[in-house]
Amino acid sequence: MVDNMSKRGFDPLTYRFEEQAPSPGTVTKIADGVFWIRMPMDGRLNHINVWLLRDYDGWTIVDTGLFNERVKTHWCSIFDNNLDGQPIIRVIATHLHADHTGLAGWITQKWGCELWMSRSDFYMCKVMAADGPSDVPDDAIRFYRRAGFTEERLDRYRQRFGQFGANISPLPAGYRRISEGQYLDIGGREWRAVIGHGHAPEHVCLYCPELKLIIGGDQLLPKITPNVSVQPSEPYANPLRDWISSCGRFRELLPPNLLVLPAHESIYEGLHERLTALIDWHEVALEKLYDLCDTPKRAVDVFPALFKSKITESSYFPATGESIAHLHCAQERRMLTVEEDENGVAWWCRA
Numbered sequence: 001m002v003d004n005m006s007k008r009g010f011d012p013l014t015y016r017f018e019e020q021a022p023s024p025g026t027v028t029k030i031a032d033g034v035f036w037i038r039m040p041m042d043g044r045l046n047h048i049n050v051w052l053l054r055d056y057d058g059w060t061i062v063d064t065g066l067f068n069e070r071v072k073t074h075w076c077s078i079f080d081n082n083l084d085g086q087p088i089i090r091v092i093a094t095h096l097h098a099d100h101t102g103l104a105g106w107i108t109q110k111w112g113c114e115l116w117m118s119r120s121d122f123y124m125c126k127v128m129a130a131d132g133p134s135d136v137p138d139d140a141i142r143f144y145r146r147a148g149f150t151e152e153r154l155d156r157y158r159q160r161f162g163q164f165g166a167n168i169s170p171l172p173a174g175y176r177r178i179s180e181g182q183y184l185d186i187g188g189r190e191w192r193a194v195i196g197h198g199h200a201p202e203h204v205c206l207y208c209p210e211l212k213l214i215i216g217g218d219q220l221l222p223k224i225t226p227n228v229s230v231q232p233s234e235p236y237a238n239p240l241r242d243w244i245s246s247c248g249r250f251r252e253l254l255p256p257n258l259l260v261l262p263a264h265e266s267i268y269e270g271l272h273e274r275l276t277a278l279i280d281w282h283e284v285a286l287e288k289l290y291d292l293c294d295t296p297k298r299a300v301d302v303f304p305a306l307f308k309s310k311i312t313e314s315s316y317f318p319a320t321g322e323s324i325a326h327l328h329c330a331q332e333r334r335m336l337t338v339e340e341d342e343n344g345v346a347w348w349c350r351a
Contacts, residue, residue, distance in 0.1 A: 012274075013270050021036075041065075043314070048063065049267075052082070057061055059088050059089065060091070061091045063092070066099050067168050067169045068096055091113060094217030095118070095217070111175075118204050122177075144157055189208065197245070214259055221263070240326055250271075291307040305326075
C-alpha cells in the first residue's frame with residue numbers, strides 16, 4: 001500500500017468521528033444500527049476497522065481481523081458486553097485477505113452462523129490457506145526469477161511460502177455468495193453489493209442508500225492506495241486495468257455525498273474526489289514508469305517510479321507484484337515492450 005495523500009498537499013476529504021475512534025474491544029456508533037470496531041494489527045497500518053450491524057434478532061459482522069489470541073479476546077469482550085443478549089447471525093468478509101477473513105471461520109463456528117463472501121475470494125482464500133511450506137510451486141519460482149529476484153531472494157520466498165493460512169482460522173466448507181448488484185436485507189435495510197476488482201478478485205463493498213453510507217473495505221481507503229499486484233497464480237494478469245476501471249465505475253454508480261467506512265484509517269466524506277485521486281495516482285505512476293524505462297529495466301528495478309518510501313524486506317514482495325501490475329498495464333497500452341533474456345529474466349523498455 002502506498003501513502004499518496006501526503007504527496008498531494010491539499011486534502012479534499014472531510015474526516016468524521018476521528019476523536020471517537022474506538023479502542024480495541026469497544027464500539028462506536030456511526031449511524032442507526034451501525035457500529036465501528038477497531039482490531040489491532042502489527043506493522044504500519046496497526047489496525048483494521050470492522051463493522052457490527054444490527055440485524056433481525058441479532059447482529060451481522062463485516063470483516064473480522066486477524067486470527068490470533070489478541071483479536072479473539074477483543075471479540076469475546078464485545079460478545080459479552082455489546083450484543084444486548086442477541087447472537088451473531090451472519091459474518092460478511094469484504095475480500096480474502098487475512099485481516100478481513102482471519103476470524104471468519106472461528107466466529108461462524110462459535111455462533112453457528114453463515115459466512116457471506118464473493119465466490120472468487122472465498123475459493124481463492126481456501127486454496128491459499130491450504131498451501132503448506134513444502135508446496136512451493138516451480139512456476140512461482142520462475143515467476144519471481146522473471147521479475148529479477150536473486151537466488152537469495154528466491155530462497156526467502158521459499159521460506160515464507162505457505163504462511164498465508166497461519167493468520168486465518170479454518171473457513172467453513174460452505175458459504176453464501178455475494179454478487180454484483182445484490183441487495184442484502186440487514187435488519188430491515190437494503191445494502192447493495194458493489195464489487196471492485198484489482199486489489200482482490202471480487203472485493204465486496206456494501207452501500208446503504210437509506211443511511212447514505214458505504215462500507216468500503218480496502219477498495220475505498222482515504223490516504224493510501226491498496227496493493228494491486230500480479231501473483232504467480234495468474235502471472236500475466238492485468239489487475240491495474242481492472243482496478244482503474246472499478247474506480248471509474250464506482251464513481252458512476254455511487255452518489256458523491258456518502259459517508260465512507262474504510263477498512264483502515266479514518267471515516268471520511270468525499271467519495272468522488274477520492275476515486276478520482278486513486279485513478280490519477282496510478283496514471284501518473286504509469287507515466288513515471290514509461291520515463292524510467294528509457295533503458296531496459298526488470299520489475300525489481302522500477303520501484304522508484306511507484307514508491308517514494310524505501311522498500312523494506314516486508315514490503316519487497318508486494319512491491320514486486322505491484323510493479324508487475326503497472327508493467328502489464330503499460331504493456332497493454334503499448335507504452336512498453338518486454339523481452340526475456342537467456343536466464344528467463346524479463347526486461348521492459350519503452351515501446
